[in-house]
Amino acid sequence: MLIIPESLIADLVTPEDAHAAVEAAFAAMAEGEARNFPVVREALGEGRQYGFKSGIMPGALGVKSGGYFPGNAARGMINHQSVVILFDPETGVPRAMVGGNLLTALRTAAASAISIDRLARPEARVLGIVGAGHQAQFQLRAAARVRRFERVIAWNLHPEMLPRLGAVAAELGLPFEAVPLERMVEADAIITITSAPAASLMAPHVAPGTHLACMGTDTKGKQEVDPALVASARVFTDEVAQSITIGEAQHAVAAGSLRAEAITPLGEVLTGAHPGRRSPDEITLFDGTGVGLQDLAVAGIALRRAEERGLGIEVLV
Known part of the structure; x- marks a missing residue:
């Protein structure tokens, strides 16, 4: 070995x-x-x-x-x-x-970037990031490789961590601004990458047509996004079985506001079995639970x- x-x-x-x-x-x-x-x-x-x-x-x-x-x-x-x-x-x-x-770190960022590449609107120019830990830097770099974003806005529960993420944005030549959650409505694509036990990103924080890559929830009980927002979105995931048990969708499914059958594996978009985004105004959400x-x-x-x-x-x- x-x-x-x-x-x-x-x-x-x-x-x-x-x-x-x-x-x-x-x-x-x-x-x-x-x-x-x-x-x-x-x-x-x-x-x-x-x-x-x-x-x-x-x-x-x-x-x-x-x-x-x-x-x-x-x-x-x-x-x-x-x-x-x-x-x-x-x-x-x-x-x-x-x-x-x-x-x-690399595979998690890659999954998020693939979802942005396949599901965000072609004209997406503003990237929002919720979270500023170690993984957030990988997420930013991967997203910038698949889309030509013009600026980055970010929020973190502990704002003193945001300058490290801003330094990565500067390396990439992207203007960076720390913002309150209410200003996430300016983003065309939002990555959530926290270890939160309760939702921080709520429905009023997200504009129509936004793509969400929710990458932090991979355990029963964790939560980054308002279940009502999940239920209102067209939901994609790496694996449905994980999405409904340990992923971001677990809460909406448990509340009965989202059916497991309505969640689409992202692989079906890659193979052409599913069209992906169906309109410029719909919110798409990738529930990235991380698969073996x-x-x-x-x-x-x-x-x-x-x-x-x-x-x-x-x-x-």
């Missing part, structure tokens, strides 16, 4: 690699060639979350183990910590253990590149 530590990942997998891999995973899911296994997710207290996401796709079988540990920032570490284990899908023999922190197949896809790239370059640590198992 090859151990590929976190320190090697940045040289093995690019954001462009992640985008292509996540698109392929979405399409394979829509075409019935890949499937995720049920998520195991446990609360450990004090905001800590730990779990497993796993699945199988052509050429890959594996699991990502890890979670969210909010005390890490004070220790000089990122809050999300994970590792991906890849197995041979024919024999079950372990093939690799791959550092999952950067891979998770995304992790397997990007970890597979890291493994292939490491083998080609003779990198990593070989161990006997």
Whole structure:
């Protein structure tokens, strides 16, 4: 088995690699060639979350183990910590253990950007971001690769964190402004990327025709967006089973204001089975819960590149 530590990942997998891999995973899911296994997710207290996401796709079988540990920032570490284990899908023999922190950030941002690329209005020019943690910077960079935004507006519960996001916008040549939530109505596309237990983005904060990429809710009880806003939107997701149980849609579905059957896998838009946005005025919403197949896809790239370059640590198992 090859151990590929976190320190090697940045040289093995690019954001462009992640985008292509996540698109392929979405399409394979829509075409019935890949499937995720049920998520195991446990609360450990004090905001800590730990779990497993796993699945199988052509050429890959594996699991990502890890979670969210909010005390890490004070220790000089990122809050999300994970590792991906890849197995041979024919024999079950372990093939690799791959550092999952950067891979998770890249694949999450790629999923959001794919939704913006496929569902936001062609004339979208203002990007809104709700949240300013570690992942928000990846989200901004990925969104800027797929659309020519003219400016960025952002809100965070702790406004002192926003300058870091503003620095990324400056690197990209985009004007940046910290705004109250009420001014999110100026945005054509909004990314929510928080770890909130209660909704912050409400229906009056969102203009008709906006695309929402809701990327922070991946656990039962978490919530970023007003359920009434979710129910009023045309909802897409990475996987419906996760969307209605641990995703942003869980609250609207539980309230009976959104039917699971009304939620469309984004992969169906990629394959042409669903038209996606149907009018300039409708609000589209991507419920990005994060699926195990995304992790397997990007970890597979890291493994292939490491083998080609003779990198990593070989161990006997």
